Amino acid sequence: MNKLYVVGIGPGNYEEMTLRAIRTLEECQVIVGYTVYVDLIKSHFPDKEFITTSMRQEIERCRIAFSQADLGKKTAMICSGDSGIYGMSGLILEIGAEYPKVSVELVSGVTAALSGAALLGAPIMHDFAVISLSDLMTPWEQIEKRLEAAAKADFSICLYNPSSKKRADYLRRACDILLKYKNKDTPCGIAINIGRREEDSSLYTLEMLRDIQVDMFTTVFVGNSATKIINGKMVTPRGYKIK
Amino acid sequence: MNKLYVVGIGPGNYEEMTLRAIRTLEECQVIVGYTVYVDLIKSHFPDKEFITTSMRQEIERCRIAFSQADLGKKTAMICSGDSGIYGMSGLILEIGAEYPKVSVELVSGVTAALSGAALLGAPIMHDFAVISLSDLMTPWEQIEKRLEAAAKADFSICLYNPSSKKRADYLRRACDILLKYKNKDTPCGIAINIGRREEDSSLYTLEMLRDIQVDMFTTVFVGNSATKIINGKMVTPRGYKIK
Numbered sequence: 001m002n003k004l005y006v007v008g009i010g011p012g013n014y015e016e017m018t019l020r021a022i023r024t025l026e027e028c029q030v031i032v033g034y035t036v037y038v039d040l041i042k043s044h045f046p047d048k049e050f051i052t053t054s055m056r057q058e059i060e061r062c063r064i065a066f067s068q069a070d071l072g073k074k075t076a077m078i079c080s081g082d083s084g085i086y087g088m089s090g091l092i093l094e095i096g097a098e099y100p101k102v103s104v105e106l107v108s109g110v111t112a113a114l115s116g117a118a119l120l121g122a123p124i125m126h127d128f129a130v131i132s133l134s135d136l137m138t139p140w141e142q143i144e145k146r147l148e149a150a151a152k153a154d155f156s157i158c159l160y161n162p163s164s165k166k167r168a169d170y171l172r173r174a175c176d177i178l179l180k181y182k183n184k185d186t187p188c189g190i191a192i193n194i195g196r197r198e199e200d201s202s203l204y205t206l207e208m209l210r211d212i213q214v215d216m217f218t219t220v221f222v223g224n225s226a227t228k229i230i231n232g233k234m235v236t237p238r239g240y241k242i243k
Numbered sequence: 244m245n246k247l248y249v250v251g252i253g254p255g256n257y258e259e260m261t262l263r264a265i266r267t268l269e270e271c272q273v274i275v276g277y278t279v280y281v282d283l284i285k286s287h288f289p290d291k292e293f294i295t296t297s298m299r300q301e302i303e304r305c306r307i308a309f310s311q312a313d314l315g316k317k318t319a320m321i322c323s324g325d326s327g328i329y330g331m332s333g334l335i336l337e338i339g340a341e342y343p344k345v346s347v348e349l350v351s352g353v354t355a356a357l358s359g360a361a362l363l364g365a366p367i368m369h370d371f372a373v374i375s376l377s378d379l380m381t382p383w384e385q386i387e388k389r390l391e392a393a394a395k396a397d398f399s400i401c402l403y404n405p406s407s408k409k410r411a412d413y414l415r416r417a418c419d420i421l422l423k424y425k426n427k428d429t430p431c432g433i434a435i436n437i438g439r440r441e442e443d444s445s446l447y448t449l450e451m452l453r454d455i456q457v458d459m460f461t462t463v464f465v466g467n468s469a470t471k472i473i474n475g476k477m478v479t480p481r482g483y484k485i486k
Contacts, residue, residue, distance in 0.1 A: 008357075010261065018353060019265065020258040059483055082353075084360040086481065090368035093478045094485060106361040110261060110325075110351045114251075117327040118349040125333035126381070127389050129372040129398065137482030138369070142397070146370050149396030153389045155372065235336045238329065239380030240302055242337060 001103040004069040008082040008109020011195030012040045032065040033078040066099040082111035113158040116191030116219040119201045121233030123221040133170045134161035151181035159220035175210035187223040189234045244346040247312040251325040251352020254438030275308040276321040309342040325354035356401040359434030359462040362444040364476030366464040376413045377404035394424035402463035418453035430466040432477045
């Protein structure tokens with residue numbers, strides 16, 4: 001059976017890949033992915049055939065990967081973070097029906113909610129919601145509804161895709177919704193370029209977060225009502241009684 | 244500065260650890276953890292000093308880890324999955340103030356929401372909520388409120404700690420709440436003993452899930468209104484228009 005692997009490469013640095021992801025890529029002949037992600041790992045996997053496509057060409061990228069696998073070449077489609085969280089696993093499985101001779105295997109990776117959290121402290125130690133602010137494929141009303149529900153039920157919240165050139169004010173709009181239910185002093189944090197050269201993180205209050213300009217390489221964390229700052233780290237306690 | 248690492252070891256098998264987690268454990272002299280997790284990795288790290296404590300001794304476990312680090316021994320506290328998701332990062336940072344000479348570093352791992360999702364397909368490809376059904380430290384009313392909010396706003400949901408001996412009917416109680424807002428045919432899945440010898444997964448409808456008996460090594464996934472079963476896999480589409 002021809003094999004197509006969907007591999008989450010983690011935040012970006014080689015060290016944060018799982019051993020299984022590394023070994024899978026080592027075994028493959030062809031590695032397909034978005035240009036930026038391929039560039040992150042390329043030097044660690046010499047002698048591979050790399051095929052890159054630009055952003056917004058996800059369906060084409062999947063078909064290229066399947067075609068390569070269909071030719072009998074062991075192929076990997078790579079995603080940043082985890083392949084199953086806003087990654088390519090879903091689309092690959094949806095398109096897979098068209099390629100009955102290719103068997104798909106999914107390989108997990110550390111998604112930005114996890115790697116970003118580790119940079120900031122422990123912001124999502126308890127129940128949390130993950131919401132993408134991109135309205136490319138999701139109506140903004142649906143996103144608003146989820147923000148509202150998550151804030152009302154006191155979830156910690158992790159926001160993916162908090163901004164882009166066309167959506168410069170989306171984080172502000174999201175904060176305004178969260179501020180209806182969460183205290184303005186709720187600890188928040190952002191993680192930027194996790195696992196990459198310009199990695200950075202900062203802490204804010206929810207009120208301050210509203211006025212921060214972020215980009216698409218930023219992951220945003222909003223605490224719950226118990227979240228606090230301890231020694232410069234954002235910590236959402238699980239509820240242990242420390243004596 | 245004395246070093247204490249909090250390391251997520253992933254679902255259980257060595258291959259699903261990140262390279263950073265492996266290298267960190269290799270560099271440490273002492274590895275502290277819950278007995279079950281230590282047993283999972285022990286054979287891969289010979290010549291280490293292992294210190295285990297049983298369940299519900301989390302605070303004591305943290306103090307043991309800090310004491311070891313305080314003696315100048317490079318120490319790792321291990322957690323299954325990710326250290327920052329229902330793991331030990333939070334408690335370590337809370338207790339850390341008592342040990343000013345120890346510097347804490349957090350190392351991410353693949354949490355069960357990710358590894359379980361990969362077993363089942365792509366159930367949490369879009370916005371999702373992670374909720375623990377354990378009411379040891381969280382009032383059940385708060386858990387109910389979060390289940391209700393997540394269902395109402397059409398999140399995919401991942402449930403941790405869905406059951407234990409004392410809480411045999413909690414998954415049923417949770418399903419009854421979700422059924423108020425989600426269709427009874429909503430695709431659901433469970434992942435059992437992920438990355439371990441008896442790894443298994445099964446698909447259900449939400450109505451069927453209500454009557455399933457699960458244990459504490461099970462992670463439960465509930466789809467959103469768009470989730471479907473494709474070739475035996477649970478897939479929550481992101482919204483790509485496939486032509």
